[in-house]
Amino acid sequence: MRIxxxxxxxxxxxxxxxxxxxxxxxxxxxxxxxxxxxxxxxxWVLGSANKGAxxxxxxxxxxxxxxFHFLEIGLILVIFYHMVNGLSITLMDFxxxxxxxxxxxxxxxxxxxxxxxxxxxxxxxxxxxxxISTGGLA
Amino acid sequence: MSTTTFKIFRYDPDxxxxxxxxxxxxxxxxxxTLLEALYWIMEHKDPTFAFRSSCREAxxxxxxxxxxxxYGLACRTQVDNLKPPVVIxxxxxxxxxxxxxxxxxxFFDNLKAIKPYLIPGDDPPEKEYYQSVDDRKKIDHxxxxxxxxxxxxxxxxxxxxxxxxxxxxxxKALRFxxxxxxxxxxxxxxxxxxxxxxxxxxxxxxxQLVCPKDLNPTGAISKLKNKIVVKKFPFMKPFVRx
Amino acid sequence: MIFHDVxxxxxxxxxxxxxxxxxxxxxxxxxxxxxxxxRSHSGAAQGGINAALANxxxxxxxxxxxxxxDTIKGSDFLAxxxxxxxxxxDAPRVIYQMEHWGCPFxxxxxxxxxxxxxGGAGYPRTxxxxxxxxxxxxxxxxxxxxxxxxxxxxEWMVLQLALDDSGVCKGVIALNIPEGKLELVAANAxxxxxxxxxxxxxxxxxxxxxxxxxxxxxYWAGIPLKDMEFIQFHPxxxxxxxxxxxxxxxxxxxxxxxxxxERFMSRYVSEKVMELAPxxxxxxxxxxxxxxxxxxxxxxxxxxxxHLGREKIMERLPGIREICLDFVGIDPIDTPIPINPAxxxxxxxxxxxxxxxxxxxxxxxxxxxxCVSVHGANRLGGNxxxxxxxxxxxxGEAAASYVKELPKTGDEATLTKAQKALADRMNSFGRPGGTxxxxxxxxxxxxxxxxxxxxxRTGEELEEAMKEIKDLQxxxxxxxxxxxxxxxxMDKVWIMELSGNMEIxxxxxxxxxxxxxxxxxxxxxxxxxxxxxxxxxxTLATWTPDGPDFSTSEVDLSKYPPxxxxx
Ligand SMILES: Cc1cc2nc3c(=O)[nH]c(=O)nc-3n(C[C@H](O)[C@H](O)[C@H](O)COP(=O)(O)OP(=O)(O)OC[C@H]3O[C@@H](n4cnc5c(N)ncnc54)[C@H](O)[C@@H]3O)c2cc1C
Ligand code: HEM
Ligand code: SF4
Ligand code: FES
Numbered sequence: 001m002r003i004x005x006x007x008x009x010x011x012x013x014x015x016x017x018x019x020x021x022x023x024x025x026x027x028x029x030x031x032x033x034x035x036x037x038x039x040x041x042x043x044w045v046l047g048s049a050n051k052g053a054x055x056x057x058x059x060x061x062x063x064x065x066x067x068f069h070f071l072e073i074g075l076i077l078v079i080f081y082h083m084v085n086g087l088s089i090t091l092m093d094f095x096x097x098x099x100x101x102x103x104x105x106x107x108x109x110x111x112x113x114x115x116x117x118x119x120x121x122x123x124x125x126x127x128x129x130x131x132i133s134t135g136g137l138a
Numbered sequence: 139m140s141t142t143t144f145k146i147f148r149y150d151p152d153x154x155x156x157x158x159x160x161x162x163x164x165x166x167x168x169x170x171t172l173l174e175a176l177y178w179i180m181e182h183k184d185p186t187f188a189f190r191s192s193c194r195e196a197x198x199x200x201x202x203x204x205x206x207x208x209y210g211l212a213c214r215t216q217v218d219n220l221k222p223p224v225v226i227x228x229x230x231x232x233x234x235x236x237x238x239x240x241x242x243x244x245f246f247d248n249l250k251a252i253k254p255y256l257i258p259g260d261d262p263p264e265k266e267y268y269q270s271v272d273d274r275k276k277i278d279h280x281x282x283x284x285x286x287x288x289x290x291x292x293x294x295x296x297x298x299x300x301x302x303x304x305x306x307x308x309x310k311a312l313r314f315x316x317x318x319x320x321x322x323x324x325x326x327x328x329x330x331x332x333x334x335x336x337x338x339x340x341x342x343x344x345x346q347l348v349c350p351k352d353l354n355p356t357g358a359i360s361k362l363k364n365k366i367v368v369k370k371f372p373f374m375k376p377f378v379r380x
Numbered sequence: 381m382i383f384h385d386v387x388x389x390x391x392x393x394x395x396x397x398x399x400x401x402x403x404x405x406x407x408x409x410x411x412x413x414x415x416x417x418x419r420s421h422s423g424a425a426q427g428g429i430n431a432a433l434a435n436x437x438x439x440x441x442x443x444x445x446x447x448x449x450d451t452i453k454g455s456d457f458l459a460x461x462x463x464x465x466x467x468x469x470d471a472p473r474v475i476y477q478m479e480h481w482g483c484p485f486x487x488x489x490x491x492x493x494x495x496x497x498x499g500g501a502g503y504p505r506t507x508x509x510x511x512x513x514x515x516x517x518x519x520x521x522x523x524x525x526x527x528x529x530x531x532x533x534x535e536w537m538v539l540q541l542a543l544d545d546s547g548v549c550k551g552v553i554a555l556n557i558p559e560g561k562l563e564l565v566a567a568n569a570x571x572x573x574x575x576x577x578x579x580x581x582x583x584x585x586x587x588x589x590x591x592x593x594x595x596x597x598x599y600w601a602g603i604p605l606k607d608m609e610f611i612q613f614h615p616x617x618x619x620x621x622x623x624x625x626x627x628x629x630x631x632x633x634x635x636x637x638x639x640x641x642e643r644f645m646s647r648y649v650s651e652k653v654m655e656l657a658p659x660x661x662x663x664x665x666x667x668x669x670x671x672x673x674x675x676x677x678x679x680x681x682x683x684x685x686x687h688l689g690r691e692k693i694m695e696r697l698p699g700i701r702e703i704c705l706d707f708v709g710i711d712p713i714d715t716p717i718p719i720n721p722a723x724x725x726x727x728x729x730x731x732x733x734x735x736x737x738x739x740x741x742x743x744x745x746x747x748x749x750x751c752v753s754v755h756g757a758n759r760l761g762g763n764x765x766x767x768x769x770x771x772x773x774x775x776g777e778a779a780a781s782y783v784k785e786l787p788k789t790g791d792e793a794t795l796t797k798a799q800k801a802l803a804d805r806m807n808s809f810g811r812p813g814g815t816x817x818x819x820x821x822x823x824x825x826x827x828x829x830x831x832x833x834x835x836x837r838t839g840e841e842l843e844e845a846m847k848e849i850k851d852l853q854x855x856x857x858x859x860x861x862x863x864x865x866x867x868x869x870m871d872k873v874w875i876m877e878l879s880g881n882m883e884i885x886x887x888x889x890x891x892x893x894x895x896x897x898x899x900x901x902x903x904x905x906x907x908x909x910x911x912x913x914x915x916x917x918x919t920l921a922t923w924t925p926d927g928p929d930f931s932t933s934e935v936d937l938s939k940y941p942p943x944x945x946x947x
Contacts, residue, residue, distance in 0.1 A: 256482030
């Protein structure tokens with residue numbers, strides 16, 4: 001019940017307040033949850049890999065696939081967004097510059113874009129030429 | 139004169155129907171405010187239509203509602219600036235009594251929770267308290283709140299938890315904390331630091347965006363957070379602005 | 381039936397102040413208001429509130445006595461002088477009281493409450509909080525009622541006063557708007573603080589809810605209304621919407637210009653006062669300019685603030701700028717504001733003395749709905765906020781001491797009888813088969829009042845107006861049935877308000893016809909001089925089935941003899 005209430009409410013809020021603030025908050029929450037999910041899976045993968053050399057190699061090769069590289073790109077974008085937006089919220093509170101919300105949103109988008117471009121320029125080639133990167137890592 | 143299409147939220151607890159939207163064609167003239175358009179509907183189309191209003195000059199806070207995707211005062215909104223169909227809903231997070239009229243009781247109960255009255259620090263002097271121009275400036279905009287509820291309606295946190303004090307009450311709390319005549323800062327900070335206070339805020343900025351008086355409840359909440367942080371952790375003082 | 385010791389009707393400044401004071405004096409109090417108290421029109425007052433605090437360097441030798449004199453002179457000597465002096469004497473005390481309660485007045489460099497010049501006053505005497513003084517005062521008082529845990533019945537509209545056979549007030553009948561129920565509210569004392577009634581006119585600065593109904597309630601119950609013909613027209617209402625541009629605009633140095641760019645006030649008053657002459661004079665000057673073709677197309681003149689500069693406008697008149705931007709899309713920092721005179725204030729009201737005591741024991745009145753008479757024929761700006769607080773306080777105190785010894789039980793029989801009277805009145809209009817559109821009638825009535833009972837009056841036009849009002853009253857009986865919806869029936873509320881307007885417009889017009897002189901805000905072209913021999917007295921109107929029955933009462937002239945009013 002409660003869960004349905006939360007989902008319905010969130011949907012409603014997004015619909016009634018189609019503002020930057022609502023979306024960035026929503027995204028922040030989603031990315032936070034994704035990170036949480038990632039962190040646990042990550043632990044689990046590492047934990048299960050930590051059972052001798054063979055298990056390690058097997059686990060690693062299982063994730064060294066185009067699909068996982070693709071997900072990695074997603075992960076890094078999620079991290080960047082959560083990080084940049086989170087820092088901006090912290091800054092907003094501590095420095096009390098809330099009257100400059102618009103400029104901060106622009107800054108968040110810019111910083112996020114720069115980080116994204118830089119990391120994509122490193123990661124995209126890896127996605128299309130898996131042999132290079134696996135070779136490098138393995 | 140031209141006609142504009144309005145889609146208006148309707149609900150009457152007595153007629154057995156679910157809440158729904160009703161479409162009206164309103165004859166609009168140049169310079170017409172949304173409030174006048176609503177009255178046009180009530181007077182010409184449907185006398186059972188209910189909404190609140192009083193001052194018609196954006197001063198009393200009666201007519202806050204959800205107007206085409208944002209919250210605002212009907213009396214301050216020019217119909218010309220609205221894209222038809224104009225969709226009107228009541229304030230969110232408060233129970234609808236009828237049509238656009240909501241029960242404001244939780245909103246005012248939250249206000250009462252922060253002790254919204256001056257608790258003087260010193261015994262009153264014979265004449266007025268001394269307050270410097272700069273001290274008065276500190277509360278400059280906070281005192282302009284008309285308690286319309288736009289911010290409360292727009293705040294997603296208020297949806298999640300009706301006990302959340304809300305932007306209006308927190309802004310009012312800062313108005314007293316920052317008033318040089320008030321002597322109950324500690325008590326006030328303790329109230330707003332509670333479970334339902336400032337730390338529920340997710341810095342979403344809707345309240346600042348919708349406030350028809352261009353006030354900044356978001357900033358007020360940040361400021362209160364910082365004051366609480368400094369009180370608990372004095373070493374943080376150089377890092378935050380109170 | 382509900383019982384409260386003291387029932388205050390009205391959540392504006394007057395009502396809340398009465399409630400606060402009555403409970404401070406030990407009475408058990410409840411406040412009924414047809415709108416939430418914070419939505420009351422007191423909150424729209426902008427300019428400020430008068431008190432001879434002598435804070436401003438220019439007002440160092442200001443005294444309550446001079447304040448009293450200015451008030452009396454401003455009233456064109458129709459004010460009751462002792463009452464006006466009480467108003468001025470109590471002023472500093474109540475202002476300090478409001479300040480101690482947290483009212484955020486603007487400050488001067490020396491940390492004291494700031495004061496600005498206002499029309500008709502010898503000194504800068506008007507205490508202000510930017511241009512939101514009323515809002516600040518209203519919120520401050522509301523906050524105090526929260527502190528005192530005052531019992532509110534919000535959105536309860538009083539429809540009927542219950543007087544017993546010997547004329548003692550026993551309570552009220554109210555419509556609980558959210559629930560759509562009639563409620564019997566018994567009380568030992570009832571205090572009315574129901575505000576103004578500008579909406580009888582079309583062009584008004586008043587809130588939509590400020591109708592004549594609240595004055596009609598005691599009038600129907602047999603309590604006389606005093607000096608109703610005196611209606612103040614504020615010189616500066618925003619063109620079209622008539623939203624008020626505070627007198628503070630001129631107090632801060634704003635000027636009035638006609639279409640030739642001429643600062644025309646010099647034609648009408650001395651160079652010393654110019655735009656800061658009392659309101660009746662400035663309004664007539666503007667109306668004359670417009671009438672003689674020196675206004676702008678459409679009938680307005682300019683209020684020019686540009687020379688004040690951005691900084692001063694932003695600091696002292698931010699609300700005015702906001703209204704201009706929102707409602708006409710101009711910025712007064714670089715464009716003059718189009719303004720015309722607009723109906724603003726009712727000097728007249730429920731006949732009472734300076735303790736709010738009326739003809740009916742147990743029934744008190746304070747604020748704009750009352751007529752103590754401190755404003756006489758013309759109110760000075762900044763005096764009516766003061767009136768609400770000073771006389772609200774006094775009425776609260778008087779009511780509290782009146783109820784002290786009375787038994788704490790309600791008189792159900794009287795209330796039931798009143799309920800029947802109410803039912804009869806409500807059945808007299810809106811019967812099945814009725815065809816008239818009430819809102820159409822409302823507009824027609826407002827037009828009649830604006831056009832014929834306005835700034836300049838003549839006997840002939842007033843007679844015509846009277847005929848039309850009678851005609852409208854007859855048509856009102858034949859309006860369509862009122863909507864049957866239960867919850868929040870606004871149709872019922874507005875039609876009740878209209879029924880009051882129908883009654884009170886007649887009282888205003890009949891009073892204006894009778895008074896064959898010009899005094900203060902009442903200006904007759906056919907009798908354009910003040911006539912102290914015949915008319916230096918109050919008009920009292922008492923309800924009869926065939927229209928108001930007029931009598932007079934004496935003006936208290938105990939301190940200053942009447943003199944010619946020159947500025
Ligand atoms: C735009 C404007 C600006 C002004 N500026 C100034 C100024 O600068 N300085 C100054 O001194 N004066 C000013 N005035 C005048 C002053 O504001 C008013 O005279 C004063 O506020 C009236 O206060 P009140 O308490 O009597 O009535 P209001 O504040 O109008 O309150 C009336 C109350 O009565 C209630 N009520 C009415 N009828 C009923 C009913 N039937 N049943 C239940 N409740 C009812 C209403 O709900 C409301 O709460 C201004 C007036 C206006 C219109
Ligand atoms: C890069 C460093 C990070 C920063 C700067 C950061 C910052 C923040 C901030 C400021 C908030 C509060 C937002 C709000 O008030 O709504 C938050 C919420 C959250 N964060 Fe992070 N965070 C970081 C990393 C992480 C990581 C690694 C995880 C995953 C484990 C995570 C999971 C969450 C979750 C689940 C929330 C709650 C979201 C909500 O309530 O809406 N964060 N983060
Ligand atoms: S802060 Fe703004 S939006 Fe919120 S209640 Fe006050 S005036 Fe309305
Ligand atoms: S009617 Fe008063 S704020 Fe809109």
